Amino acid sequence: MSDIDLDHLLAEGEVDAPVFALRPDYRVLLLAVDGLVPGASDQASDTLLQAAEQAARQSLDEQPVEQLAHVAAWREAYRAFGAKPQRTRNSLEALLRRAATGMPRVNRLTDVYNAISVLHQIPLGGEDLSRYAGAPRLIRATGAEPFDTMADGATAIEHPEPGEVVWCDNAGVTCRRWNWRQAHRTQLRDDTTTALFILDALDPITDQALHTAADDLTGHLTWLGPDVQVARRLITAPTASVEGA
Template identity: 30%
Template sequence: MKLNLDPALLEIVPTFKLGLNHYTKITVSESPQMLKGRLQLFQEHLFFDLDDKAVTDFPGIKEWREVWKSFGANPSRHRHSTEALMRRIAKQNYLSSFHSAVDLNNFFSLQYEIPVGIYDADKINGNVTLSVGTKDSGYDGLNGRFNSLENILILSDDEGPFGSPYVDSARTAVTEDTTKALHVFFLRPSMKSTESLELTTAAGKMFTEISSGDAQAYVLHENQPSITIEE
């Protein structure tokens, strides 16, 4: 499987970076109590932080709103996933535990203040490209409705779009039957490449500590816009 950044992205945001973890031999199940407790505690701390601080004042949220605008999307109309999560928490509408993969995905997103997506690699067909959606781009999302993705970043395979920093598709959702997954970190462009790889690698290590299996970490950027994963 080859993963690519559309060259047009780098023309608009030359410092754009995408972190990738490819997991094999993982076990997705009910989250251990440690993870459930950590996710709950983190949300409670965020709730009190948000009492004195606007969601848009968080550095990662603020930076990703600017990225959103750069590609032509309206960050107030179509909020990226992390901002949407934080706004839920500000209303004390905490995330409930789902399963280990989704819980870790949400934890990383809130911790790093960036959109993060996880996809069942066996449901991805062919190569993957990150590009900007057109008026014809869209899919049935995990939010239970069809989502139009014009001017929003999209991950696409041979079948079409399946993921974005906005909302992910139902087609490639991770379940408790998943054994191989692609974990995508929509990194802050201001991060250096070395820092980006450290973050991605650390997240992969935590993921496999809970879900077992193996992880390979990569970062796509201006000097390495594509990589090939041997499956």
Template identity: 35%
Template structure:
């Protein structure tokens, strides 16, 4: 049995955070969709790009509330210079009239939900995870090879990160994924996490993970193994038998 565990030192920094977790199997990551389904997903993403503009009342990206709250969150732990929450990168494209484009069905669905709800989402290949997945403060120096890099970029001391027994999975909480657990065309079992640090948006977090689950089931055949929302009172859950 594999678990997802939010460490006590994570809650010391973010006592009000909630993390929606979805663990799925039999994902057809490299599926070739029929024309109707492909068109529907493309429109889902296009619509999300358009609707995301409501989260951007200011032309200065950092002044928008959904971005500012994550800038504030990142100020509470050591980060690599320039590291930003993944949702900021998506919204920045919308702000600059460079909408997030089609990549692959599961990526498009995930990006659409992330944009629709302005919440960060990350996915990992669960079969490549060693032991349990944790989120918490790092000692510093743990193994981490980022996607798109050929050299190690270990986390800083006390940096918040997702990690397992083999090293870091995602640096700076929800900034950059590593190659070891990267989702590829061969991935069939996935761990998906969606974070919220705004108590007034907890209901949107629940809506977002439920909608993501349904879309992945419908379009890529994903079967839910476990789903839950983690908080300080419920800091762990099973993610794989």
């Protein structure tokens, strides 16, 4: 087990007021998990991904991906801070578009949260908390914040556009364009034992649907170790509320 105080870390997490000014309907559920037994993709994670792929194909048989209610809402949110959603797709849309040919198999932690994202049609990110510097914070960037990524096989530092919505910690940006691309530094790895999962919601997704997705994710994560501990926090506008796991 790590020495990270999950409840304290979540209590210090913030969504800045300018983000809520952009989208007052935004809510985020933060899930911090410790005691995970890491590993490569396995049969259980593959089975879950197959179920997600089938669910995605059924949804897309009925309507194009950009017309799905939550995907459309995120496209509007991206346009509101100047991003072009047809070029930089939110994580949910990107996964849904890959379902026809097969979603990626990365490691079992990443596989689980990708599958839950598609099954519940909610953008969902995962971060390695052992590589975090401070608490998570969602802000509108100044443009000076560092974002470490990979370019041509080497680590490179980029910067968000001014006004872009980004997740960050004390060391820099951890995810650009709300839920588009993660930093290399905090990605889940095969040796991750302590993780932060970020579940994003806009209308028409309800708080209950957000909690249902978190419950589903928690249920699968608790199978990944005999001593898994989970803390949960829901942040909404204009004030934050804390709910126990």
